[in-house]
Amino acid sequence: MIEVISYLDESGQLVKSCLCEIEDAVLLKMYRTMCLTRHIDERMITLQRQGEISFALSSRGEEACAVASAAALEMCDWLYPQYREAGVMFWRGGTTLDYIHHMFGDCEDSILGRQMPNHFGSHSLNVVTVSSPIGTNIPHAAGCAYAMKCQKEEAVALCYFGDGATSEGDFYVGLNFAAVRKCPVIFFCRNNGYAISTPTSAQFVTEGVAEKGAAFGIPSLRVDGNDVVAIYDVVQKARAACLRGEGPQLIEAMTYRLGAHSTSDDPTQYRKNEEVKAWEKKCPILRLRRYLESRKLWNEEKENALLESVAGEVSAAIALAKETSPPAVETLIQDVYHEIPKFLSDEIEGMNDA
Numbered sequence: 001m002i003e004v005i006s007y008l009d010e011s012g013q014l015v016k017s018c019l020c021e022i023e024d025a026v027l028l029k030m031y032r033t034m035c036l037t038r039h040i041d042e043r044m045i046t047l048q049r050q051g052e053i054s055f056a057l058s059s060r061g062e063e064a065c066a067v068a069s070a071a072a073l074e075m076c077d078w079l080y081p082q083y084r085e086a087g088v089m090f091w092r093g094g095t096t097l098d099y100i101h102h103m104f105g106d107c108e109d110s111i112l113g114r115q116m117p118n119h120f121g122s123h124s125l126n127v128v129t130v131s132s133p134i135g136t137n138i139p140h141a142a143g144c145a146y147a148m149k150c151q152k153e154e155a156v157a158l159c160y161f162g163d164g165a166t167s168e169g170d171f172y173v174g175l176n177f178a179a180v181r182k183c184p185v186i187f188f189c190r191n192n193g194y195a196i197s198t199p200t201s202a203q204f205v206t207e208g209v210a211e212k213g214a215a216f217g218i219p220s221l222r223v224d225g226n227d228v229v230a231i232y233d234v235v236q237k238a239r240a241a242c243l244r245g246e247g248p249q250l251i252e253a254m255t256y257r258l259g260a261h262s263t264s265d266d267p268t269q270y271r272k273n274e275e276v277k278a279w280e281k282k283c284p285i286l287r288l289r290r291y292l293e294s295r296k297l298w299n300e301e302k303e304n305a306l307l308e309s310v311a312g313e314v315s316a317a318i319a320l321a322k323e324t325s326p327p328a329v330e331t332l333i334q335d336v337y338h339e340i341p342k343f344l345s346d347e348i349e350g351m352n353d354a
C-alpha cells in the first residue's frame with residue numbers, strides 16, 4: 001500500500017514530523033485564493049441556472065490541489081490545467097473580472113468565447129488554455145518540458161488532470177515520453193473518486209494512480225489532496241528533483257469532488273449522500289482556516305471581512321460582465337486563417353446582415 005503523505009490533520013494541527021515551513025503571507029494568500037475560488041464557483045453555478053451563462057464546472061472540495069501546487073512553483077514554470085484549476089489563475093494574479101468575462105464568453109474574454117466556460121488560460125501567466133478532450137494536456141506538458149530541457153531553462157511544466165484522464169491513451173504516451181527523455185515535468189493527478197459518474201473502482205484495479213507512474217519508472221507518490229501544507233511540500237520537492245535532472249515526477253492527490261461534475265450532471269443518481277457528507281468534514285478550506293487560527297493568524301473578524309470583500313469583488317465583476325457585449329461575429333474565425341476563404345466571409349456577412 002502506498003502511504004498518503006499528510007501533515008495537516010482534520011482539526012488543522014500540524015503533525016510533529018512536518019518539516020515544511022511556509023511563510024505566513026503565503027498561507028494567508030492561499031486561504032484567500034481558495035475562498036475566492038469557492039465563492040466564484042458558487043456564483044457561476046447560480047448564474048448558469050439563471051440562464052446567464054451556458055455552463056459551469058466547480059472545484060468545490062479540491063481547491064487545495066490547484067492553489068497549494070501553484071504556490072510551490074515559480075512564475076517561469078508552465079501550467080497545463082484540466083478545468084478544475086481556476087485557483088492557479090487567481091494565485092498567479094489573474095483577476096476576478098478577467099475570469100468572469102471568460103465565464104460569460106463576452107468580448108472582453110481573452111479567448112473571445114471560442115472555448116467553453118472554465119477553459120481559461122493566459123499567455124502572460126504561463127497557463128496554457130484548458131483543452132476539452134481529456135488527457136491531451138499530458139503529452140503537451142511533456143513536450144513543453146522537453147523543449148525547456150533542450151533550451152537549458154531553469155523551469156518545469158506541471159500538468160493537472162483527474163483520475164479519469166489516466167484511463168486515456170494520452171496519459172501513457174505522455175508519461176512514457178517524459179520518462180524516456182527525462183523531461184522536467186510534474187504530473188499532478190487529482191484523484192477525486194469519479195470521472196463524471198464512473199467511480200475509480202470501475203476504471204482501474206490498482207489502489208490509485210501512483211502505481212501507474214511507477215510502471216514507467218517515474219518517482220510517484222500519494223498525498224492528501226485536502227492538505228495545503230503536504231501538497232506545497234511535495235510539489236516543491238518534485239520541482240527540485242526535476243531541476244536536478246531526475247526526470248518526471250508524479251503526484252497523486254487524494255481528494256473528492258464535492259459538487260456535481262458540471263451543471264450538466266446530477267450526482268444523486270450515482271453516489272450516496274453519506275459519502276459526500278463524510279468528505280465535507282475534510283474540507284481543505286476549513287482545515288487551513290483552523291490551522292491559521294491555531295497560529296493566531298486568523299479570527300472571526302478577519303473571516304467576515306474576507307467574505308465581504310470577496311462577495312463585493314465578484315458581484316461588481318458580474319455586474320460589469322452582464323453589461324458587456326458578446327464578441328463580434330467576425331471573431332469566430334479570427335486567428336484561424338491567413339486568408340479567410342470567401343465562403344466564410346460570405347457567411348459572416350450574412351450573419352451580420354441578419
Ligand SMILES: Cc1ncc(C[n+]2csc(CCOP(=O)(O)OP(=O)(O)O)c2C)c(N)n1
Nearest residue numbers: 084132133134162163164165192194195196
Ligand atoms: C477524450 C474525452 N473523452 C470524454 C470526454 C467527456 N468528459 C469530460 S470530463 C470527463 C471526466 C473526466 O474525469 P477526470 O479526469 O477524473 O476529472 P474530474 O472531472 O473528475 O475532475 C469526461 C469523460 C472528454 N471531454 N474528452
